[in-house]
Amino acid sequence: MASSTERPLDHRYRDEHPVRTLAYLLRADRDRLVAAVGVFTVKHSPVWLLPLITASIIDTVVEHRPIGGIWLSTGAILLILLLNYPLHVLYVRLLYGSVRRMGTTLRSALCTRMQQLSIGYHSRVSAGVLQAKVVRDVETVEQMVQQTAETGLGATTVLVGGLVVIAVRTPEFVPVFLVVVPAAAFVVARLRSRLRTHNEHFRHEVETLSSRVSEMTRLIPVTRAHGLEGKALRRMDGTLHRLLASGMRLDLVNGRFGSLAWVVLNVIGVLVLAAAAIVSYYGVWGVTPGDVVMLSAFLTTLTTSTTTLVGLAPVITKGLESVRSVGEVLQAPELEDNEGKAELTSLRGSVTFRNVDYAYEDGGRPAVRDFDLCVAPGETIALVGASGAGKSTVLNLVIGFIRPTSGRLLLDGTDMSTLDLRTYRRFVSVVPQESVLFDGTIRENVAYGMDDADEETVRGALRDANAAEFVDRLPLGLDAVVGERGARLSGGQRQRLAIARALIRDPKVLILDEATSALDTRSEALVQQALARLLRGRTTFVVAHRLSTVRGADRIVVMEDGRIREIGTHEELLRRGGAYTALHSGQVA
Template sequence: MQKAVSPPSAESLAPFDHLDHRYRGEHPVRTLALLFRPDRGRLALAVVLFTVKHSPIWLLPLITATVLDVVVQHGPESGLWKATGLLLFILVLNYPLHQWYVRCLGGSVRRMGITLRSALCRRMQQLSVGYHARVSSSVLQAKVVRDVEAVEQMMQQSADMGLGAVVTLVGGLVVIGFRVPSFLPVFLVVVPAAGFLVMKLRARLRSHNESFRREVEQLSSRVGEMTTLIPITRAHGLERTALGRVDGSLRQVFAAGLRLDMLNGRFGSLAWVLLNTLGVLCLTGSALVAYHGWMPVTAGDVVMLSAFFTVLTGSVTTLLGLAPILTKGLESVRSAGEVLQAPDLEHNAGKAQVEHVTGRIDFEDAGFAYDDAEPAVDGFTLSARPGETIALVGASGAGKSTVLNLLIGFIRPTSGRIMLDGADMAGLDLRSYRRFLSVVPQESILFEGSIRENVTYGLGDTDEATLLAALEDANAMEFVRRLPHGLDTVVGERGARLSGGQKQRLAIARALIRDPRVLVLDEATSALDNRSEALVQEALSRLVHGRTVFVVAHRLSTIQGADRIVVMDGGRIAEMGTHEELLGRHGTYAGLQPAFP
C-alpha cells in the first residue's frame, strides 16, 4: 500500500509568512521556483526516475536497427537475444519506477497547490477592507480555485509530456551522434525551427490567454452577483434582465475562448505540417545515401533514422503543443500574483501589541480621503470616555460609516490621529486591538455552521454555561429552544434559515461572549420589525452596559438613550449633545427628527 502524501509542513509554508516582502511583479517562473523550493530533492529524483522508465521510447529504434542488421547481415544470433533481453528488462522496470515517479512528482505538485492557496488566503486576510470592497469576492475565489488548479495542471502536463519529449529528444540525438554522426546536424535543425515557432507565437498566445482569463473572471463575478440578487430578482420579476447580464458575459467568454482555440489550432497545425515534411525529407535522404553508398549507412540505420525522426518529430510537436498549456499556467501564476503583490495592505508587523483596553477613544482632528476625492471625514475631534455611548447621526454620505471604519481600524486617518487609551493607534497592531472590540452590523454575517459554531467563532473551546448565558442575555434562547437540534442546528448559508431578528440576536450573543471593551453598532435594528426590534433593543441594553459604544442608527429609540449624539454633515461635526439639548437648539438635529421612525 502506498504511503499517503503528506501535507506541507510549517517550514514549507514559511516563504509566505512575509508576503509583502516577496512579490514585486517578478517573473512567474521565479514564483514557481519559490513554491517548489522545499521539494527540490523530490523533483530531481522524479526526473531521474522518469529518464530511466522512459528509456524504451528512444532505445527501441536503436534495438530495431540492431535486430534488422543481424537479420540482413546474418550476424551472431546472440546479438538478437541481448538486445531483446535488455529492452524487456527496462520495460518490466517501468511499472515500479513509474509509481515512484508519480509519488515524487504528484506529491510535490499537490503541496505546491496547497501552499499557493494558503498564501492567497493569508494575503486576503492581510489586504485592507478597501481592497475587498473594490475587488469582487467571486474573482478572488476564482483565483484561489481555478487559477491554482490551472497551475497544477500545467505542472503535471508539462512534467509528463514535456519531460517525456525532452528525454526522448536528448536520448535520440545521443544515439544518432554515436551511431550515425553525419546525420546529427540534420536532426539539430528541427529544434531551432521549433524554438523559432514558439517564440513567434508565444506573445500572441499570452495576450489571448490573458484576455480569456479576464472574461472568465468577469463571468464569475456576474454569476456571483446573480445568485446574491436572486431574492430581489424574483420579487420584481427581473429574471430575464438577470439572465441577460449573464448571457452577455457568456457571449464574451465564448468569443474569447474561440479566438484562443483558433490560434492554438493554427499553431499546432503549422508545427505538425512543418515537422512531418522535414521527417519525409530525412527518410528520403537517408535512403538515397544508403542506396548510392555515399556514407557507411546500413539498412538498419535507415530504419532507425526514419523511426527516430518520427519519434523526435512527435517530441518536438509535443513541446510546441505545450506552449498554450504553459502560457495558460503562467498567466494563472500572474493572476495569483495580482493578489500576492497587491500593495493595499493593513500593515501591523512590528507595531505594539495591545494587551489591555479601558475604552477611551480620542479623535484628534482626524480626517480621511478616499484616493484623490474630497475628504469623507475632515477635522473630526471627539473624546469618548470609557463606558460612554456615542450615537452618530446624519444624512447619507455625512461620514458616519467612515468614522466607524476609522474606529475599527479598517482604514487609517490620512490626517490627524486617533488615540486609544492615550496611545496613537498608528503605532498599534490593530489585530490585537480588535480582540477587545466587537461589531454588530446592520446585517449579521453568519456562515453555514451550527448556532454554537457561529456564536463561538474564533474562540476555540467555550464552556456550555458561558455560551448559554450569552444567548440568554441576547434574547436568543427564546427561539433556539424551539429549533429541532437546539445549539447544533445548522443555520444555512449566511444564516438563510433564520429571520433577520434571529440572526441579529445571534450577532449580539457573538459580541457578548467576547466581553468587548469597545462596541460598534452599525444600524443594528434598522431592518427589523417592531417585535424583533424590541427583543434586540433589550439585548443591546445588556450588551452596551459598561462598554464604550459607538452607534449609528436611524431609529429614535436607539439614539435618544445615548450619552452624546454627534450630528455629522459633510464629513464634519455639525452639533453634539444629548437628545434634549440638541432638540432645544433647533438646529440640524431637530431638522432630522421627521426622518426618525
C-alpha cells in the same frame, strides 16, 4: 504554515520575474525535483531506445548475425518496459508531491496576505477576484508545472537521446536531422497557431453562452410575468447559432490541421527514408538496413517532440501570467502595520478624537473633518445624519480599519497609532447591519474565535440576546446548521445570533452599525431588548437611521458633511430646534 511563508514570499514577489519566483517557490523540493528528472529519463528511455533496438534486431536478421543478439536486445527492452510502472509511480510521488506542496504554500501565503491587507484594499478589490486567485490561478500554476515537466521532459529526453544515438550510429545524418526536424516542426507550429485562434474564439462563444444561460434563468420570473418567453428564446437562439457556426469552423480547421500535419510529417519521413535507403543500397557511409529503419522512426519521434515543445508555449505563458496575478496580491502594499507596536493587555474604554481628519484615496473631500469628541468608559454615543455624513468612517476609525489622515485618536489616553491593533480588537465587538454568519452550527457561529467557551456560556449569550427561544425550538438546537450566510434563519434570528456572538466576547468597546434597520417591528423589539443588555458597562458607538433606536443614548452626535453639527441628549437636541429636530420631524412625518 502561513506564518512561515509570508515573509520570504512577500520579498520574492517584489518586482521579481515569474520564472525566478517559481524557482523560489520550488526551492524546498529541489532535491526531489532532480530525482524526478532522473527517474523520468530512465522510465521514458524506451521511446528513444526502441528504434535503436529495432535496428539491431533487423541487422541481426538481414546479416545473419548470432541469434543471441535478438534475445539480448529483446530482454533489454522488456526489462526497461517492465520497470516503467514502479518508476512512474515514484516519479509521480516526487514531482506531483512537490507541485502540490508548492500550491499549498502559495495558497497559504495568499490567505495570510489577505488577512493582513487593509479593509480599504478589500473594499476596492472584489471577493470574487481574490477567490479566483486563490483557487484558479494557483491551480493554473500547478498545471503549468506538471504539464511542462511531463510533456517537456518527455520531448527533451527523446530529442537528446535520439540525436545521441544518431550521432553514434550514423553521424553523417546528424546535420540532416538538425535541419529537417526544426523545419518540419516550424511548419506544424504555424498550422497550429491558426488553430489556436479558432480555439480562443470558440472559448469566448462558450463563455458568452454560459453568461446568457445564467442571465436567462435569473430573469425567468420577470420573463414569465410579462409573457416574454418568445423574446428570451429568440435571444438565446442567436447565441446558440453563433456557437454552432464557431464550432463548425473549429472542427473544419481541426480537420485541415490534422490532415496537413499528417501529410507534411509523412512526406518528410518518406523522403528521409528514401534517402537513407539509397545511401544504404549503394553502401555509402556504412549505413545498414537497420539504420534505415532507425532513421525513419527517429524522424517521426524527433519532429513530434520538437512540435510538442513549441506547443508548450501557450501553457507556459498562461501559467506565468497566473504567477503575476498572484503576485499582485502578495506585493500589494496596503498592509496594516502592527510590527513592533505596543500590545494592549487591558482596556477601560475611553476613546478620544482630537482634530481628526480622514480623506479616502480617491482624492475627494475629506469624509471626516475637524472631529473632536471625548467618550468616557461605558458611555453610549449615537451617530446620526444623512447618508454620506461620515458616520461609517468614524466607526471604521474606532475599529482601526483606517488611520486618521491628520489629528490623533486616543485609547485610554494612548495614541492608537502606537498600538498593535490585533490586541486592541480582542476588546471590541461589532454588530453590523447585515449579520455575517458562516455555514456551520449555531454553536460554532456564536462561539467563533472563543474556543474555550463551554455550552453554558454559549446558552447564556443566546438567552441575553433573546435568541434561546428560537434555538430551543430547532430539532438540533445548538447543533442546527444555519446555512451559507445564515440562509436558514430569518433576518431577526440572524441578528440575534450576531448579538450573542458579541456578548460572549464580553467586549469593552461595542460598535453597532445599523443593527436593526432591516428588521420588522417584532424582530426589532426583540433585538432592541438584547441590545439594551449588551450596552451595559460598555463604551458603545451606534449608527442608526431610525432615530427611535438612539433615544436612550448618553449623547447623540449629529453629523453633516464630515463635521459634528450638534451634540446632546435626545431631549436637549429637540429643545434646540436645530439639525436633529429637522431629522426627527422628517421621520415622524
